[in-house]
Amino acid sequence: MAMILARKLLQRRSPQLLRWQSSFPQAAVKNDVASRASAELELPPFDYAPPPYSGPSGDEILAKRREYLSPSLFHFYKNPLNVVEGKKQYLFDEKGKRYLDAFGGIATVCCGHCHPDVVDAIINQTKRLQHSTVLYLNHAIADFAQALASKLPGNLKVVFFTNSGTEANELAIMIARLYTGCHDIISLRNAYHGNAAGTMGATAQSIWKFNVVQSGVHHVVNPDPYRGIFGSDGEKYARDVQDVINFGTSGNVAAFISEAIQGVGGIVELAPGYLPAAYSMVKKAGGLCIADEVQAGFARIGSHFWGFESHGVVPDIVTMAKGIGNGIPLGAVVTTPEIAEVLTRRCYFNTFGGNPVCTAAGLAVLKVIEKEKLQQNALLVGSYLKERLTALKDKYELIGDVRGRGLMLGVELVADRELKTPAKAETLHVMDQMKELGVLIGKGGYYGNVFRITPPLCFTKEDADFLADAMDLTLSRM
Structure with missing residues (x-):
């Protein structure tokens, strides 16, 4: 009402008053x-x-x-x-001048800027060994992988380390395609999954990202409770997933990828009931379900450690980055031993993914989250x-x-x-x-x-x- 009255008052202003104001x-x-x-x-x-x-x-x-x-x-x-x-x-x-940072947490910082425990872990590891490939043994990468796997449900226990969320999502999509033998990927409109060609194709945000067309990528209706056509009825939105499977593919898909809460897309919570319904449809079509936890993961939502847990689902692959290293370039893909086996068909290797300095920082972050509740x-x-x-x-x-x-x-x-x-x-x-x-x-x-x-x-x-x-x-x- 106040806004309406303000508009009316503005319309009634005389030209002389407007000239005086200008x-x-x-x-x-x-x-x-x-x-x-x-x-x-x-x-x-x-x-x-x-x-x-x-x-x-x-x-x-x-x-x-x-x-x-x-x-x-x-x-x-x-x-x-x-x-x-x-x-x-x-x-x-x-x-x-001091500023309250109410945004940097999603960018990289989970525990707070320059947390002494994380800084000490980085410095101490840097003094001992800055980089070694996984062709040699070093406890830092194994310790962090074990700690990370302990935070995930079911049989999600095999970890691949990357340098960013973009790399993590690219790897997850590739794993799904190799494992299923299918090429089709389903993602949500308004999603954001990264800056490389494949992840931009899955992002479907051509209004502010390059409209990189990727073969086999299908975008489905976004289950947005505020702007969506079905309000908070998640199962109605999920029908579009089934329609894409039935009419947009051969009946089989490689994967469905989704954030639990869309970050760049405007902090959009997916409508209740959507993920369980979508996951069920994708699994029946032989596909894997990828949970993008780059922004919602690592205790940020409070009620759960991972965003997907708030929907009562267990994905086949989980990707993460940003807050995982509290400012250090670090990302990860976690999946099951069965699915991970697909990468042994050829050589998969990441030069810096899982280096001792970054994984030491990641382990320190997990400890701080626990210690400081x-x-x-x-x-x-x-x-x-x-x-x-x-x-x-x-x-x-x-x-x-x-x-x-x-x-x-x-x-x-x-x-x-x-x-x-x-x-x-x-x-x-x-x-x-x-x-x-x-x-x-x-x-x-x-x-x-x-x-x-x-x-x-x-x-x-x-x-x-x-x-x-x-x-x-x-x-x-x-």
Whole structure:
């Protein structure tokens, strides 16, 4: 109602008033708003301050990026942030200003920036041995593989290490094709599985990814409870999987690949009942089920260690990366001994996958999650934050949906709730204003209008309050 009244008031403004507003120094208004907001909000106390920074300025770095790095690289914010140090759930810029990192957790950091246990594991292993191939013996890779397998259900116990989630998903798809002797892969519209040719083909996000056509890849209707045609009825969406099997393939498929919660796609939880139905259909067609846990895995959703567990299914292959190494380039594919056997037909080898430094970091991450009870924290703090964000939805018409689990939450902005019109410009504005207040959040979704809130798992209730208060203040001043 408030938004509707605001629109009507805007329409009634006289031309003289509009001309006066356009001539007013907007920069001064923006700076005044930011300074007043900063005075009203204060980050939770933190017992660390970085030493003075003496490196190149943000402008200098940006100039080098433009000259020497790929023109495809982009950055958040009108004035890009020059991050020079990180500690736990906070980041610091070149001037020493502290920011609450409510997005980096999904990017790589699970336990918190520069966690001392993980850093020590990396340093100690680097001092002893930086790299050796699996042609020789080293305990680091075997110890981590054992610990990782212990976290997975059923007979998922054979681990292949890679350097990224893209590599992991490429390998999983190849394994499925070799094992089944079929070529057809089924994936969801709005999914994201990586940056290589095969994974881009399975991604189906040509609006912001290259539309790389891969033979044998079929995209099915996305079981999106908010925007989908069947609401929260997962079994109705799954009928499209069966239709693809019946009419788009020979009746057999190699694999079905899916995230449990779509990350880049806008923190979309799959409709209840969808994965059990889809898995059943694919298995009857002789296919394997691949769970992409690159973003939802490693205790992030709180209620379970892996996203697929919340759907009551057990996949044939699980892929993982990002938070697995807390910032170290590391990925993995886990499957059963029977399926893993297919790679012995030829030689499969990854030069750096499973090197001692990365696997030592991965093992340290698992130990920190257990020692600091980060899964329980993700559930407790994530549930609390979701309540705060849902309260904002009740307060502001601009918020169309709040969703997700644990510390993997999404807030979708819409210009019209009934039509669900994506509020793209407003999303960018709120992100910029929240940065000025000291909060960093991500952006995603098919239309680029969803806030991705995925902080390190050491996030606290005080941090959650600060984030919600910053969003509340920003929205109140729009």
